[in-house]
Amino acid sequence: MSTPRNDNRLALLGGTKTIDQPFKRYNPIGAEEVDAAKKVVESGVLSQYIGGWDPDFYGGPKVKEFERKCETYFGVKHAITVNSWTSGLIAAVGALDIEPGDEIIVPPFTMCASATAILHWNAIPVFADIEPDTFCLDPHSVEANITPQTKAIMAVDIFGQSADTEALMEIARRHNLKVITDTAQAPGARYKDRHAGTLSHIGGYSLNYHKHIHTGEGGILVTDDDELADRLRLIRNHAEAVVGPMGKTNLANMIGYNFRLGEIECAIGITQLDKLERLALGRQRIAERLNRGLSGLKGLKTPVVREDCTHVYYVYPMILDTDDLGVSRARIVEALEAEGLTGLAAGYVNVHLLPMYQNKIAYGSRGFPWSSDVCKREVDYSKGICPVAEKLHDETFLGFAMCLHDLEDADVDLIVAAFDKVWRNLEALK
Incomplete structure (x- = not known):
């Protein structure tokens, strides 16, 4: 477990890391x-x-x-x-x-x-x-x-x-x-x-x-x-x-x-x-603590949970408003990682843009099944068919892989401190 440092300079720019030790690895096996x-x-x-x-x-x-x-x-x-x-x-x-x-x-x-x-x-x-x-x-x-x-x-x-x-x-x-x-x-x-x-x-x-x-x-x-x-x-x-x-x-x-x-x-x-119910409740409690700690940061949207449903947080998903922030997602991720925060995902998979779909080559080298008689129409996999998913992947989605860590309250406080530090220094990142 680490403790927050008083150095207000970003680690990326020569300051001291907020998190100087890795979080405990998630392991439900006993x-x-x-x-x-x-x-x-x-x-x-x-x-x-x-x-x-x-x-x-x-x-x-x-x-x-x-x-x-x-x-x-x-x-x-x-x-x-x-x-x-x-x-x-x-x-x-x-x-x-x-x-x-x-x-x-x-x-x-x-x-x-x-x-x-x-x-x-x-x-x-x-x-x-x-x-x-x-x-x-x-x-x-x-x-x-x-x-x-x-x-x-x-x-x-x-x-x-x-x-x-x-x-x-x-x-x-x-x-x-x-x-x-x-x-x-x-x-x-x-x-x-x-x-x-x-x-x-x-x-x-x-x-x-x-x-x-x-x-x-x-x-x-x-x-x-x-x-x-x-x-x-x-x-x-x-x-x-x-x-x-x-x-x-x-x-x-x-x-x-x-x-x-x-x-x-x-x-x-x-x-x-x-153990599943207890482990899920533990993730939900950690997510609620993150929600409270991050909710005041401009240009950052914390997870939305569907009405009458629950979330078990395999990933803690966030959205960045990079126009409001004036800083690219890549730069923010670079700064957070320099503060010692691991398990961040800038974007997620857009499966339709993988080479298999862009080239329509799966079985053999001749485009089967798309090129065969079984495929009744030309199926479009071009960029632009899923604009919401594409924008999230390219620009705005930021995930924290809760699945990788066994987090304590003090660890969550460090994560919040790292975000706070980066957000206080947004001008320095521009």
Whole structure:
């Protein structure tokens, strides 16, 4: 832990750093997880899946225990564990009976796997813009991007709070679409009276190492639909070898994988799930302290939380009014980092501007699937199609990765002191 210094000069300009020691790394793993993993290792049953129609098609005892625990916790009929959330997204898209060339609407302001999971099935990602204050998929932009080829919507509960799921589900109902919610960054957040990620046809959460709770790598799919749950389990575990003995006649996308989460990870997950509510409340308390400390700074907008919802702050998102400040975001970030503040993100991903989409090259070198007969129209990925997301990425978004740190109140005071110092010296940065 550091202590604030009295030197008012910016560290960037020769002064003393506000924060002279790194914050403690976030680590929710404790003795309980070590004991749980040890018991599994000692049992000798590290995995118990069979890639065929067998009682062990569904995995071993810890897999089943963790899934039942997740069903109770999130209030869903089915929870299906997978070895990564990317695997979960691939399984989710495939479970929807998506055909090659079908279009799925997705936001650009997300980790690239959200859209790549669509391409995996030779479907076409169509990027809709985001809300300017929550950074989640904008229902109005979704509606404007629906075509006869649209079959689904993938919402992303970015940074720790839910997209407007009720509005998206209403759009889906009117247009006969399915909705997937990618709640990788928001386990434990609430959308009104439900857990974020549980109101759509398929939702789910990431369990990789820097999420709120983790098993190293892993993911949890959730759904209330029996048929979708069956299809998710089949894609997870070598579907093509199992559909015959199971008597399944719908063979669409029944290409299976080894997306299975092991017994050790599930034993850890059982223990981690017990901590989720406490850890989420801790993030919310830290965010409230940051809100109080930063709210008076001109040209800085602190997080907006959707009405009747909660935010669990995987990232603490801010917006800079650089016109009001008279200083570029890059210069402000440079000054804050010189004060010792780590974990800042100037901008976020704009997936539609990645080389794969700008060049429309994915499978092979000839532009498949966009150049093939399965793609029914010319899909636009040019800069300008998502102006809100693009401006946030290029100019105004500033994130602090709360997921990286285990912050105490004194650490938050140091963060606020660093911001205060930079804001007092804005003229010197011009």
